[in-house]
Amino acid sequence: MPGKKKFNTEVLIIGGGVTGTGLARDLALRGILCLVLEMETINAGASGRNHGLLHSGARYVSSDPVSAGECKAEGDILKKIAPHCIETTGGLYIAVKGDDEDYISQFPVLCQKAEIPCAPGSVKEALEFEPALTENTIAAFRVEDASIDPFHISLENMNQAIEHGARYFNFCKVIRFHVAGKAIQRVTAVNLLNRQIFEIEAEIVVNAAGAWSGEIAKLAGIHVDMIYSKGSLLITHNRVSGHVLNRLRPPSDGDILVPGGTVSIFGTTSLRLDNLDNIRPTVEETDILVREASAMVPELENIRYIRAYAGVRPLVSSQEEGRADGSGSDRSVSRGFSLIDHGADKIENLITITGGKMTTFRLMAEKTANLVADKLHNKNQCLTAITPLKSKAPTRMTEAGTAFRLWSGKGNTEDITLCECEMISKNQFKELIDWLKKTRKTSDLNALRVHSRLGKGSCQGTFCSQRVTGFMYDEDYLKDDEGIYNIKDLLRERFIGQRPVLWNGQLAQAELNEALFCGFYGLDFENPYG
Incomplete structure (x- = not known):
């Protein structure tokens, strides 16, 4: 979290999805200082809301052969540099x-x-x-x-970038570009947790906000038709x-x-x-x-x-022109990516990267970083295709079944299980919380959800949220009523995804959730959508 009112960096990246984090890694490996701003948490947009499919390219052979070839080439690279995520x-x-x-x-x-x-x-x-x-x-x-783990890959991207000098702030929203002449002179953002306003001066601003790219471009008076x-x-x-x-x-x-x-x-x-x-x-x-x-x-x-x-x-509207079948379906819009140098729009230090897919994120980041490096007169070459995508952070906890395998291999038999669905123990949570406190200066249930399997099993946080919150109080990670708000925020987020599948076994689970949390926390008196 930002703790001061002004920051300086070579490159500001707006968006903490797989493309934004991949770009941060690419730039950091070239020795270019960058700062990533994310409005929510890593992969809060499309990067965390997909199949987790590493495409072979076969899906696009009839509609988009170019994208098919990119998927094949990039899939081969990712299998070499990030096998632990695949x-x-x-x-x-x-x-x-x-x-x-x-x-x-x-x-x-x-x-x-x-x-x-x-x-x-x-x-x-x-x-x-x-x-x-x-x-x-x-x-x-x-x-x-x-199959690829989208959260694991983005966390590895960002953590490796941080290890090479990058910075990352989540829950921070860009609210204004200050434009003078043909450049963005500074960017104003707000910390959505404490409403603190701060500014960033950057030589280059990269808009990697995914579906929100059009909204970010508007701040510079530019129209990107999404x-x-x-x-x-x-x-x-x-x-x-x-x-x-x-x-x-x-x-x-x-x-x-x-x-x-x-x-x-x-x-x-x-x-x-x-x-x-x-x-x-x-x-x-x-x-x-x-x-x-x-x-x-x-x-x-x-x-x-x-x-x-x-x-x-x-998807960018201009990509409709590349449809192979002439249909009116959004599925037939090219799944290639759009890299836009807004120098043509008279803003010479703004770049937008959008479109594409999870499989081709590294290529998208490379092409964007090449453009950034050219503007900064940086001659260092891209290293992301040959550098193992492995950070020092405890990112393996995002992978289903990993917690149990780690415990069975070297766990303490006196350790207790806090998340039964995903078999995550107290000591494993302690390790993760300590790391979050040290490197991110904060930890809460939603941060643990992003960095582990907390709340992702069949109970969807019903029991583990309370056990982990109690443990966090025992260890003085939480104070006063912070834990209550933590639990409410987690359950509110989880409920949105359960509502469309409430029948048979999951309906019975939801009825148990209702008995527990409406009785304990009065969630029936709150809007589940916030």
Whole structure:
């Protein structure tokens, strides 16, 4: 958190998603000082609200071959530099009865043309690999998809950048650009926690705010025409498949199932929004996703879901011109990225980077850093493709199942479990809290949620929030009524994602939550959306 009223840096990065943190790492490795401002927490936008799919490129071979090639190249790099953030599951493209046979037959041809590895497999073999697949499967192809932990990768980006001199402030919102001549002279921001106003002087300002890039550009009097395309996803109670499963048809609702640790995530929808005020999954979207996905994996019709969530794809309107199929769907907008030097808009030290996808974040950061370095006359080359993406921070706690493996390997048998769903012990929380206090000067339940699996299991924070809060009081990390507000904030955030999936087992869980937290904290008298 900023503790003074003025800061100086070479580069100010606005946005703490995977692109902003990736850019901070790239610049820091070149010896360029940078400061990252994030309005909420790391990956609060689309970077933390996606499948966690490391694309092989196969999804884009028909609509966007350039993006397909970028995915292939960048996926290979990430598997080398950040294997601890990736599960090399492999992927299957599955066609079911009724799917377009012309599209099925063209798929391997298009993959070959785009140089994306794709191997045909027998239906029998596919059903042996993945018993959850429907018996109506008529074709299967193997690709090099993988599962990536978005929070782990962004935390490693930012922590490695900090180790090389970068700075990071969260819950800080940019509210004004002070423009003189053809440059932003200084930036005014507000700390949303204590309302403190502060200023930053930077030689270069990079707008990496994702879907909010248009809003940031407005502060400089510049129009960036953004498309707000909301996508909702569901998280299952348990892991459904070993491979990434893709429906072999043109991109549509509920056609990707990604295994992530002990759960699976599937989606997504595509709904145009007029603004960014209401980014929430709905019951209607949940019904659509379950109906569509169960055609490929029938058990998804009745399985328990623990959460839904939604993100907004940061698409630039000008990319519509690159549509391959001429359709009116936002899915057909190019998933390439837009790098905009606003010198053409008479603001010579402002750059916007937006669009793209999780898989290509490193490339987006490299291209942006090249432009920044050129403006700063810095001749150092990009090192991110060859430097292991591994910081000294305790980031492994974001990975499902890691806490238990660490405890079983070297844990204290007298240690107690505070989070039973994710098997996180008291000493593991203590290590993380101590690190947050030392490096971030603060720690609360939401910070622990971002840096670990707290609140992400089937109880969604019902029990662990109280146990961890009690422990934090015991250790003097919290004082007075701070813990009550911590719990309320965490549960409010968790409830938004539970509401669309309240049936069967998760409804029973929600009724228990209601009995506990409405009785203890009076949450029934508060607006769950804040």
